[in-house]
Amino acid sequence: MDTLVEISVYSADRPKALEAVKQAFLEIERIEKIFSRFDKDSEISRVNTLAGIKETKLSSELFGLIKDSLYYSQISEGAFDITAAPLVDVWAIARRDGVVPDSKTIESTLEYVGYKNIKLDGERSSVHFLDKRTRLDFGGIAKGYAVDRTKETLLSHGIKNALINIGGNIFALGSPPGRKAWRIGIQHPRYKNKIIFKLNLKNRAAATSGDYERFFTLDKKRFSHIINPLDGWPVQDVMSVTVVAATAEAADALSTAFFVTGAENSQTLIRSFDDIEVFMFDKESRFIKYP
């Protein structure tokens, strides 16, 4: 997953805990083999090659994650969008070459970006892209999904207290011995050692999207790795967003979505959920907390 994975487990039975962690890592590898678009043999690579040409059958797992992704696209009015892949690639080239893409390239790429190009058929468990150039990228949701699956693996091996962290996508299962919850610090996006807020999490997930770990500078401007699929440009208005939610998948997708919509425009969507918490740093380093 191109990031750090940490699994901490408390158990009175050490062999059982070690076996559970081993199985958890195998589960993450299994998921990566489905969702990595950089692995030529992954299911998503096959779909990206075929679904623009013809209706393509999906495993129930890939079908499920596309369906969930479309839900997050709909509620965020396109801020979260798994079809942003071609834009991600345009900006990866820009980063490599050190040149901002010209507006023509961005405009022409935007023609085939958009979740409405994805046609899912539930009965046939298949997908078809309305534009043959459309491609899917699960970078904004797959780590959260993998965290949830990992949690299930640990549970099925009898583990009740654990902390899973895949690149800042966290699930806090139970709590450490003698404590009520796992304590997770939210760091300042510009001062790594400055902890701004401490979360107490028990059977809850958290995810952070930030501009301070994966970013690049062009023309002295800082660009994040998250693209606004509506205008084709990397987001520049937010430094970080942390979302606490019931599942790591929701926390992952929503943190990416709010990162794109920004502090002010996220408010309506944020308020439509009664079971999430949001911690945001806008570009002026203002800390905004919900509720």
Ligand code: ADP
């Ligand atoms: P991270 O990968 O650092 O955990 P995110 O969860 O916010 O961060 O996801 C960012 C990744 O998602 C990008 O690297 C890219 O692959 C993909 N992506 C970029 N922009 C969007 C977007 N608007 N909607 C969905 N996915 C996106």
Ligand code: MG
């Ligand atoms: Mg995300």
